[in-house]
Amino acid sequence: MITFRHAEIKLSETFSLSQISWQINDGQCWAITGPNGSGKSALVAALAGEGELRSGQRDLGEANVAVVSLEEQSRLIARERQRDDSDLTDEINEGTPVQEMLDETCQDFELQKRLIDDLGLQPLLERGFRKLSTGETRKVLLTRALTSKPQVLVLDEPFEGLDVATVPRVAALLEDIAGSTTLIMSLNRLDEMPDCTTHAMRLESGAMSQQFECSDGGQAARLLGQISQIRSDIQLPPPETDIEVPLNADGTLVALNKARVAYTDNLVFENLDWHIKPGDHWQVKGPNGSGKTCLLNLITGDHPQCYVNDISLFGFKRGQGESIWQIKQYLGFVSTGLHWDYRLSVSVRNVIVSGFHDSIGLYQKATDKEKALADAWLELLGLSDRATDSFSSLSYGEQRVVLIARAMVKHPPVLLLDEPCLGLDEANRQLVLSLTDRICEEGATTLIYVTHHDEDKIHAIGNVLDLGNR
Amino acid sequence: MANYFNSLTLREQLAQLGKCEFMDPSEFADEANYLKGKKLVIVGCGSQGLNQGLNLRDSGLDVSYTLRQSAIDEKRDSWKNATENGFTVGTYDELVPTADVVLNLTPDKQHTAVVTEIMPLMKKDSCLAYSHGFNIVEEGMQIREDITVIMVAPKCPGSEVREEYKRGFGVPTLIAVHENNDPRGEGLAIAKAYAAGTGGHRAGVLLSSFVAEVKSDLMGEQTILCGMLQTGSLLCYDKMIEKGIDAGYASKLVQYGWETVTEALKHGGVTNMMDRLSNPAKIRAFELAEELKDIMRPLYEKHMDDIMTGAFSSGMMEDWADDDKKLLGWRDETSGTAFETQENTSDEIAEQEYFDHGILMVAMVKAGVELAYEVMTASGIKEESAYYESLHETPLIANTIARKKLFEMNRTISDTAEYGCYLFNHACFPLLQDFMKKQDADVIGRGMGLNDNSVDNQRLIEVNADIRSHSVEAIGTTLRGYMGAMKRIV
Numbered sequence: 001m002i003t004f005r006h007a008e009i010k011l012s013e014t015f016s017l018s019q020i021s022w023q024i025n026d027g028q029c030w031a032i033t034g035p036n037g038s039g040k041s042a043l044v045a046a047l048a049g050e051g052e053l054r055s056g057q058r059d060l061g062e063a064n065v066a067v068v069s070l071e072e073q074s075r076l077i078a079r080e081r082q083r084d085d086s087d088l089t090d091e092i093n094e095g096t097p098v099q100e101m102l103d104e105t106c107q108d109f110e111l112q113k114r115l116i117d118d119l120g121l122q123p124l125l126e127r128g129f130r131k132l133s134t135g136e137t138r139k140v141l142l143t144r145a146l147t148s149k150p151q152v153l154v155l156d157e158p159f160e161g162l163d164v165a166t167v168p169r170v171a172a173l174l175e176d177i178a179g180s181t182t183l184i185m186s187l188n189r190l191d192e193m194p195d196c197t198t199h200a201m202r203l204e205s206g207a208m209s210q211q212f213e214c215s216d217g218g219q220a221a222r223l224l225g226q227i228s229q230i231r232s233d234i235q236l237p238p239p240e241t242d243i244e245v246p247l248n249a250d251g252t253l254v255a256l257n258k259a260r261v262a263y264t265d266n267l268v269f270e271n272l273d274w275h276i277k278p279g280d281h282w283q284v285k286g287p288n289g290s291g292k293t294c295l296l297n298l299i300t301g302d303h304p305q306c307y308v309n310d311i312s313l314f315g316f317k318r319g320q321g322e323s324i325w326q327i328k329q330y331l332g333f334v335s336t337g338l339h340w341d342y343r344l345s346v347s348v349r350n351v352i353v354s355g356f357h358d359s360i361g362l363y364q365k366a367t368d369k370e371k372a373l374a375d376a377w378l379e380l381l382g383l384s385d386r387a388t389d390s391f392s393s394l395s396y397g398e399q400r401v402v403l404i405a406r407a408m409v410k411h412p413p414v415l416l417l418d419e420p421c422l423g424l425d426e427a428n429r430q431l432v433l434s435l436t437d438r439i440c441e442e443g444a445t446t447l448i449y450v451t452h453h454d455e456d457k458i459h460a461i462g463n464v465l466d467l468g469n470r
Numbered sequence: 471m472a473n474y475f476n477s478l479t480l481r482e483q484l485a486q487l488g489k490c491e492f493m494d495p496s497e498f499a500d501e502a503n504y505l506k507g508k509k510l511v512i513v514g515c516g517s518q519g520l521n522q523g524l525n526l527r528d529s530g531l532d533v534s535y536t537l538r539q540s541a542i543d544e545k546r547d548s549w550k551n552a553t554e555n556g557f558t559v560g561t562y563d564e565l566v567p568t569a570d571v572v573l574n575l576t577p578d579k580q581h582t583a584v585v586t587e588i589m590p591l592m593k594k595d596s597c598l599a600y601s602h603g604f605n606i607v608e609e610g611m612q613i614r615e616d617i618t619v620i621m622v623a624p625k626c627p628g629s630e631v632r633e634e635y636k637r638g639f640g641v642p643t644l645i646a647v648h649e650n651n652d653p654r655g656e657g658l659a660i661a662k663a664y665a666a667g668t669g670g671h672r673a674g675v676l677l678s679s680f681v682a683e684v685k686s687d688l689m690g691e692q693t694i695l696c697g698m699l700q701t702g703s704l705l706c707y708d709k710m711i712e713k714g715i716d717a718g719y720a721s722k723l724v725q726y727g728w729e730t731v732t733e734a735l736k737h738g739g740v741t742n743m744m745d746r747l748s749n750p751a752k753i754r755a756f757e758l759a760e761e762l763k764d765i766m767r768p769l770y771e772k773h774m775d776d777i778m779t780g781a782f783s784s785g786m787m788e789d790w791a792d793d794d795k796k797l798l799g800w801r802d803e804t805s806g807t808a809f810e811t812q813e814n815t816s817d818e819i820a821e822q823e824y825f826d827h828g829i830l831m832v833a834m835v836k837a838g839v840e841l842a843y844e845v846m847t848a849s850g851i852k853e854e855s856a857y858y859e860s861l862h863e864t865p866l867i868a869n870t871i872a873r874k875k876l877f878e879m880n881r882t883i884s885d886t887a888e889y890g891c892y893l894f895n896h897a898c899f900p901l902l903q904d905f906m907k908k909q910d911a912d913v914i915g916r917g918m919g920l921n922d923n924s925v926d927n928q929r930l931i932e933v934n935a936d937i938r939s940h941s942v943e944a945i946g947t948t949l950r951g952y953m954g955a956m957k958r959i960v
Binding site: 084092263264301302304305306307308311321322323324325326341344356357359360363 | 528529531548551554637639672
């Protein structure tokens with residue numbers, strides 16, 4: 001049993017939970033919802049014993065608690081970086097293999113075997129943990145948590161980043177252990193609420209605004225439900241300057257011919273032809289590990305194998321003496337990888353300004369015009385009052401919308417959004433979809449969009465590249 | 471091969487030792503263009519080799535890797551790294567003859583063998599780039615007259631070189647042209663373009679010489695960087711045990727203490743490191759450091775003198791010829807010390823506690839940094855070089871001790887640094903015995919435990935003025951400021 005009584009818990013200099021009164025009995029299944037920045041991750045952290053109890057009570061009991069969260073993921077990646085001694089030995093280090101990561105916390109090797117089959121982890125076992133895609137990393141964390149045989153399992157966004165085929169499998173796994181294991185989940189998407197849900201709560205500004213018992217996930221979703229409207233009134237701030245984009249000789253913006261990405265032990269894809277003309281907006285889909293992020297990184301130049309492929313973009317054939325910055329000037333980009341790389345102490349406003357310079361962090365003084373445009377974007381996001389705060393003080397979802405504004409700020413000729421809605425609440429999701437619709441309508445930007453969610457629809461998209469089915 | 475430095479006249483020696491200037495960013499307006507269309511071939515695909523190559527290629531340059539036939543046949547890690555990153559990989563015979571610039575990024579000790587092997591294959595009027603000058607200056611390697619010889623040395627680990635580039639920035643970089651080998655006068659243009667290709671021009675480039683780089687590098691690594699930290703670790707640990715401090719705590723305090731206190735050094739020099747102490751502790755650390763400087767000065771001077779005359783490198787090369795007998799013996803000795811074998815406590819030590827309980831460690835860092843810097847600048851080395859090879863590098867080495875203690879530090883630094891480190895330790899450890907007898911746990915392990923932090927105003931003013939007026943602080947503020955002007959805007 002876990003009990004909070006009128007607890008006030010300080011998680012950081014800028015964020016506290018207050019008036020948390022909450023009793024979790026063995027075998028219950030709780031769903032926590034609330035807007036971005038309301039404290040969902042903070043509450044998860046508080047369950048793991050973090051934060052300073054300023055008043056009230058927090059009794060976490062003696063239970064063995066396992067946590068799957070973005071923070072846990074960050075911690076493991078940071079640990080991998082710490083272990084990496086490439087710089088010291090001058091020998092490149094592949095990092096800890098997945099199998100070793102799984103064994104580290106495993107209490108039940110039968111179950112581990114079953115989960116490896118169920119989640120399709122077999123081909124990944126020898127690979128370095130750091131080299132996995134977003135969805136694959138999630139699957140490894142879930143397997144670690146489930147096989148540690150916890151009495152309490154805390155899942156921050158359990159379905160986030162998983163492909164269409166995996167979501168029901170994970171949902172079924174949760175159904176299996178519900179009742180015998182206490183489950184606590186934070187969820188942004190109400191339609192993903194599992195059937196085994198017995199209790200739900202909603203957070204607002206670090207406090208509980210709603211708490212109730214329910215018969216199943218559907219009922220909980222209805223009781224919590226507040227569907228935001230698509231906003232049609234949005235006006236995007238103008239670009240700083242209009243960008244003249246050169247086209248390839250065949251009239252395309254981007255052309256990949258017989259693209260191939262392979263590692264020594266693994267072929268990601270091959271024989272992929274893809275030609276993107278101005279105004280032809282694309283959705284890219286496919287299962288976890290099918291190479292969606294790899295493909296986008298071939299275009300951004302962040303994947304080193306872009307140099308051994310036949311890629312032309314913006315009139316440059318890659319590998320012919322152009323610099324990466326000549327390519328990036330025509331691109332706007334958001335992905336989980338970029339989000340991870342953006343762990344710097346920079347003000348929220350300057351993160352948006354950095355979009356004009358294609359840099360991570362800002363290395364020259366922002367002009368007045370750049371500042372004014374950044375502020376106009378912040379107003380659109382409802383984050384005006386956070387302009388001078390440190391980017392790292394924002395919640396994950398808030399950081400995400402700021403990075404999306406950074407990608408859009410120059411109205412780039414090509415905008416690549418790799419699962420932009422990951423970690424966003426309902427309202428922010430609708431906002432980002434509306435912004436994306438609008439930038440497509442304006443005509444200067446061609447969109448390449450990756451998502452696992454059919455409901456996150458962008459109206460202008462007329463083309464689909466399905467990496468799972470070519 | 472004869473020592474190159476010793477073949478120079480005094481005039482030439484002084485001119486080369488005293489070369490180190492911060493280059494104006496306007497000198498890099500042409501970025502990497504001088505090397506566009508030229509063929510760059512990198513020897514060695516470790517952390518520096520791979521990450522520099524990735525940056526150079528992203529700057530629009532033509533980069534490939536050459537490895538020994540055996541590394542390719544056995545698909546060793548170096549082959550895998552280069553191939554998976556989409557680089558052309560070939561043998562020396564295949565690629566070296568095509569290269570306009572060969573970038574030698576192998577470890578120091580292999581330089582003679584590697585350079586001897588590739589030089590005959592290099593095409594006429596090409597360029598050979600080093601990242602360290604030991605092979606040229608101390609071993610006196612003679613490079614063919616038609617070949618341009620330069621040095622480009624990023625002052626950070628390979629992964630940081632890459633990370634900063636991807637962010638749109640870079641790391642501070644030192645460049646040099648070997649005066650004997652600049653037949654067409656293009657050495658500087660190549661070095662500048664190479665530095666710009668790695669992103670270094672965005673964070674500041676220092677123009678130095680092979681001689682200044684080698685002599686200051688050797689001095690730094692064997693005294694303050696590795697030697698002082700090794701001797702300091704052993705003495706501080708033994709003292710705590712003698713005074714009844716828990717062994718697990720003592721081990722942890724020393725292992726992570728260097729990293730924590732030098733992190734303060736990195737951000738704000740000796741001044742900031744000392745300011746992290748309470749006023750009474752600061753005065754105490756200052757006095758300890760003064761005493762340490764008096765005792766150790768002759769030893770630091772001896773190291774500098776042996777480096778200048780070449781006695782150090784010839785002694786070390788004798789050991790190389792003797793199958794590293796001395797080096798291996800000393801390495802064994804280190805792995806068996808009480809500090810090295812003690813397990814750490816699992817209890818947390820708060821960041822501030824490393825300062826409060828590590829007053830003697832702070833004093834040792836202050837004394838070591840200032841002494842190394844003072845002796846270098848008194849020997850004709852410019853302030854900029856002396857700063858980089860003492861204060862700037864100390865946190866990087868401290869980080870290796872935080873990982874796995876002294877064994878790790880000695881495994882990861884170059885063999886040259888490791889040899890020099892043991893040499894220093896063997897002299898310094900006995901030298902400080904009398905000094906250590908006078909010390910108690912209040913300066914190492916327990917803290918001063920004062921109820922009252924009051925100090926004499928005049929004394930505090932004197933001490934602060936002394937710390938702040940040291941020349942390493944002035945040059946440090948200037949150099950960190952140059953970087954700061956271009957640094958990330960928060």
